[in-house]
Amino acid sequence: MLTLNVNGEDRSVEVPEDMPLLWVLRDVIGLTGTKFGCGIAQCGACTVHVDGQAVRSCVLPVGELGDAKITTVEAIGATPEGKKIQDAWLAVEVVQCGYCQTGQVMSAAALLRHNPQPTDEDIDAAMSGNICRCGTYVRIRQAIHQAATGKPVAEQTIAYNLQKGPAQ
């Protein structure tokens, strides 16, 4: 029996120590927001935070975690960086098919925590482990800039403007 701290809650799980964290999150705890992509830490779809660091959960055995704090996409909106990233993501409508976006959001939130004002290059370096088949990279970069600066850097979606209320 292992106890994992996931999104601020202690969860007791009956799993072997070498089970990848991703399986525990999705299949045992039922948090299916985190996605399975390649299974060998090469695509970034499974990214979660462990003590604030972006890690690939598909190759991380749960036995290694101890009492580390795990944050998944379900709770990232509760952190200041996560909230900014999610808002910008909606405003710029980064998502196309969406499968990789959990990982993108988690990597972007970790980037902002370590580097609140990233340059284009910082973004490319931090995000290049997250692959997007639809090629949304340009909008990802825009959204991260927008989240960092708070200023719109691209056309904003209607939905986002409606949510914000009447245009200023």
Added chain:
Amino acid sequence: MRNLVRIAVAIVVLAAIGIAGLAGYRWLHNDRDVMAADAPASPELVRRGEYLAHAADCVACHQVPGGKPYAGGTPFKLPFGVIYSTNITPDKETGIGTWSDDDFVRALHHGVRKDGRHLYPAFPYTSYTRMSRDDAVAIKAYLFSLEPVHAPAKKNELSFPFNQRWAMAFWNMAFLDARRFRDDPDRKPEQNRGDYVANALGHCGECHTPRNLAFALDDGKEFAGADIQGWRAYNITSDKTFGVGAWTDQQLSDYFAKGHAEGRAAASGPMAEAVEYSTRHLNEGDRNALISYLRIVKAQPGPAGTEIAPDPESLKKSTAWAPPADAAKGDLGRKIFEGACASCHQYDGKGQQTPYAGLAGLRSVNDPDGVNLTMALLQGSDLKDINSGAWMPSFAAYSDVELAAVANYVIGHFSGKQGQVTPEKVAERRKQQ
């Protein structure tokens, strides 16, 4: 004419006397304990045999990936052909089920099969010859306690004259010093035990000692490092710069027990297998003895330029998640590292998912030729049986140009040196797999 005949006869006679003398010398120094009745296989003997079989790492060669332990079949690719390891399970037809203790001991000590034919020294009898009869018999008792596996030997693919087994008799005369290990009274007991563990059982030198032109170990350069199966078996002498002389006892102990020494090394390739099958099973006493022995192995220098860079600038300026902003901008290697490597290894050399992924201080990233680095990229690394997080996938799907670029970037970033890996060298290593 008559003079010429006389001279020829004289030469032949002298040569015969010389060979007889050498053979006589060897015979006199051979052990006399080869002939004895079979020992009864008590559970204690089998248990001791299991421990010794691990220490002697028999399974590393006598098993193919996914195959049954000790059933053989591992290919040894040599410049003159391919030799396959044999089935050493107690199967009567295809294994060693009909062998007596004497037969088994003779194979270990003299490199001769039950039928009297010579074995090739890919089977390390030049090391096992030092093993005591008691230990050899225990190993046999363990092997005979296993389930027999029917696995016929694969036919060796050797070219002439190397396919002539009888010729090994001459090689043995020159290179097999068939003597049991004896304690050196000038050393501490643990150093002697360590020598026995390293050389009679573990046969470390078979990979770590360079070979001479006749493919025999060059004893004057014990553990100085050698190339094997495309990998570099590192210098493990007491040299503080090129060997393991600067490692702490704890680091060496961790390496043998877990395949990882913080800030020094993570076992990959053939050494990962040696840790998995052998060194991690050593008890604490033998592990410490091995360390004591490595401390007194004569220091040997290594190639200039492969020293560990003490504190590379590029690492000092990096954070876990970003390299120095101006470093290797636009470089293909950096791009690949960002995308494929950084999420586990990170830029500060400490490793993210697991300490096994820490690259700072490793010899593989301090070798400008990137020998083991290239092999790790091509084959990946697997210590899952020891630590489920200690595993790296193969990146063989990347092109030679990409792998050379990322290898050079890694060498540059983690050691501050100029990497010398070329796509051609990557292609060569790819072929050796």
